[in-house]
Structures are given as structure tokens and as C-alpha cells.
Amino acid sequence: MQIVPGAEPFTHDAGAVGVLVCHGFTGTPQSMRSLAERFAAEGFSVRLPRLPGHGTTWQELNKTRWTDWFAEVDAAYAELAATCDQVFVVGLSMGGTLATLVAETHQNDVAGLVLINPAYVMKDRRLLAVPALQHVVPSVAAISGDIKKPGVAEVGYARTPLKALRSQMRMWEQVTxxxxxxxxxxxxxxxxxxxxxxxxxxxxxxxxxSSEDVTDVVLHESYHVATLDNDAGLIEDRCVDFITRVADL
Incomplete structure (x- = not known):
């Protein structure tokens, strides 16, 4: 299956601090690449995997489930953990859900958690129809590209596959x-x-x-895909400051 340009994963081996970066549902590593490259420039080892079913076609995504996506990020985490003294996990949207699951799974072995507009259980009434609707239609309109900054585009699907969305909802329940x-x-x-x-x-x-060390940053100039939006530079700077402080570099 051919990969959409911009959807390629990113890997960088460097210092003893590792950073796992996770992109969102129907998106690609493109939405997180600038952040991942900033981590690499700071001397961190980095893994930004392409989640199964992403960066190809939405039909392929509809064949995958949340366990497939988690297996990919967990394998990337294991690579970093094998060579780094400390590993941080970063995620946008559903990537934030996956990052949270990595932290829940590995607990004290994860040094810190960075979340950008993460997804958990939602009360949106439209989601109530998904369990039944997935058996009737394969997809609905896309959710990608929610960016305030003019002229910036996210590489993502034009459709949202419903069986994959239903699987994501099950992951929300467990992680929440x-x-x-x-x-x-x-x-x-x-x-x-x-x-x-x-x-x-x-x-x-x-x-x-249950964390005691919690920093909450409000992004007033960005919509959902904040890593590509007006606050991208702020996010990168604050992430580096956070990792540097917690890792005691």
C-alpha cells in the first residue's frame, strides 16, 4: 500500500532522553513532524510512528482497530526504553489517548506525559449513533484540518471510517x-x-x-490541530522546557 507524501514516520537516535510522539485519528505523522524534529534538534532520541491504517486510504484504516494502533506506539516506546534512560510520551488528539495509555501501561517507567487536545470519553450525542451506523455506512465526513492559521493544511483523510471510529470509542472508555x-x-x-x-x-x-506535577497551557490562538497552528512555536518551546526540567538536564 502506497504511503501518502508527508505521512512517513520519523526516527532519530541521539541522547539518553527519548521522546515518543503520537499523531491523531485519520491524521499522519505530518501533523507532529515539526515537533518531533524540534526534539531531535534538542538532542533527544525520537520515535514518531505512522499508525496502522493511516497515511494510505480510509478504507485501510477501517480494517484496523485501536489495539493495532497501540501495538505500534508501544513497540516504538520499547525501542526507546531499550536505549534511553528516560522516555517521555507526547500525543495529539487520539495520539494523546494512545500516549495516556502508554503512561497507564508502563506507569513509573514513563518519565512524563505531554498532551495536546487529547481525546477521552465524549458526550457528543452524534456519537450515540456510531455503534449502529457503522453497519449501515462505511464512513462519514472528515474531521481533519481544524486549523485557525490561514494557508496551513493537515495531511489526513477526506472521510472518517466508522468501524475504526467505533474502535477508538472503546479505547476512550478504557483509558478514561x-x-x-x-x-x-x-x-x-x-x-x-x-x-x-x-x-x-x-x-x-x-x-x-493522580499526578502532582501538572502544567495546564491554554492555546488561545489555535484550533484542534494546534501543532500546525498559530501556537506551534509555543508548544515546541514549552515541551522542550518541560522535558528538560523533568529530566533534570
């Missing part, structure tokens, strides 16, 4: 249930104007985790 297991230092970035993931997801996360 286990949020009290999060004890690592956290920096959370969230956009008040997000047309994909409501701010209530970030509020839910903050209300349930």
Missing part, C-alpha cells in the same frame, strides 16, 4: 476509566476553540489523574 493511574509529571495543552475534541476532555483528564 484508568486515568487515576496517571502519576507522572504532565503538561497539557488545550484549545478553547476546538471543533473536533471538546475542552471537556481536558477537564475530565485533569479531574481524574
Amino acid at each position: 476509566r484508568d486515568l487515576p493511574q496517571i502519576t507522572q509529571p504532565v503538561i497539557l495543552f488545550h484549545s478553547p476553540q476546538d471543533h473536533v475534541v471538546p475542552p471537556a476532555c481536558s477537564e475530565l483528564f485533569l479531574s481524574r489523574i
Whole structure:
């Protein structure tokens, strides 16, 4: 299966601090590449995998499930953990859900958690139809490209595959249930104007985790795909500051 230009994974081996970077649902590594490259420039070892079913066709994504996506990021985490003294996990949107699951799974072995508009259980009434609708139609309109900055585009699908979306919803339930297991230092970035993931997801996360070292950063100039939006530079700087502080570099 041919990979869409821009959807290629990114790997960089360098220092003893590793950073795992996770992109979102129907998106590609393109949305996180600038951030991953900044981490590499700072001397961190980096893994930014392409999630199964992403960066090809939405029909291929509809053949995958959340366990496939998690297996990919968990394998990337294992690569970093094998060579690095500390590993941080970073995620956007569903990538934030996956990053949270890595932190829940590996707990004290994860040095810190960086989340950008992460997705957890949502109360959107439209989602109630997905379990039945997935058996009737294969896809609905796309959710990618929620960016405030003019002239910037996200590489993603034109359709949202419903069987894959239903699987993601099941992952939300498990990850949200286990949020009290999060004890690592956290920096959370969230956009008040997000047309994909409501701010209530970030509020839910903050209300349930057990971490004592928590930094909450509001992105007033960005929509959902904030890593490609007006606050991208701010996110990169604050992420580097957070990792440097927590890793005691």
C-alpha cells in the first residue's frame, strides 16, 4: 500500500532522553513532524510512528482497530526504553489517548506525559449513533484540518471510517476509566476553540489523574490541530522546557 507524501514516520537516535510522539485519528505523522524534529534538534532520541491504517486510504484504516494502533506506539516506546534512560510520551488528539495509555501501561517507567487536545470519553450525542451506523455506512465526513492559521493544511483523510471510529470509542472508555493511574509529571495543552475534541476532555483528564506535577497551557490562538497552528512555536518551546526540567538536564 502506497504511503501518502508527508505521512512517513520519523526516527532519530541521539541522547539518553527519548521522546515518543503520537499523531491523531485519520491524521499522519505530518501533523507532529515539526515537533518531533524540534526534539531531535534538542538532542533527544525520537520515535514518531505512522499508525496502522493511516497515511494510505480510509478504507485501510477501517480494517484496523485501536489495539493495532497501540501495538505500534508501544513497540516504538520499547525501542526507546531499550536505549534511553528516560522516555517521555507526547500525543495529539487520539495520539494523546494512545500516549495516556502508554503512561497507564508502563506507569513509573514513563518519565512524563505531554498532551495536546487529547481525546477521552465524549458526550457528543452524534456519537450515540456510531455503534449502529457503522453497519449501515462505511464512513462519514472528515474531521481533519481544524486549523485557525490561514494557508496551513493537515495531511489526513477526506472521510472518517466508522468501524475504526467505533474502535477508538472503546479505547476512550478504557483509558478514561484508568486515568487515576496517571502519576507522572504532565503538561497539557488545550484549545478553547476546538471543533473536533471538546475542552471537556481536558477537564475530565485533569479531574481524574493522580499526578502532582501538572502544567495546564491554554492555546488561545489555535484550533484542534494546534501543532500546525498559530501556537506551534509555543508548544515546541514549552515541551522542550518541560522535558528538560523533568529530566533534570
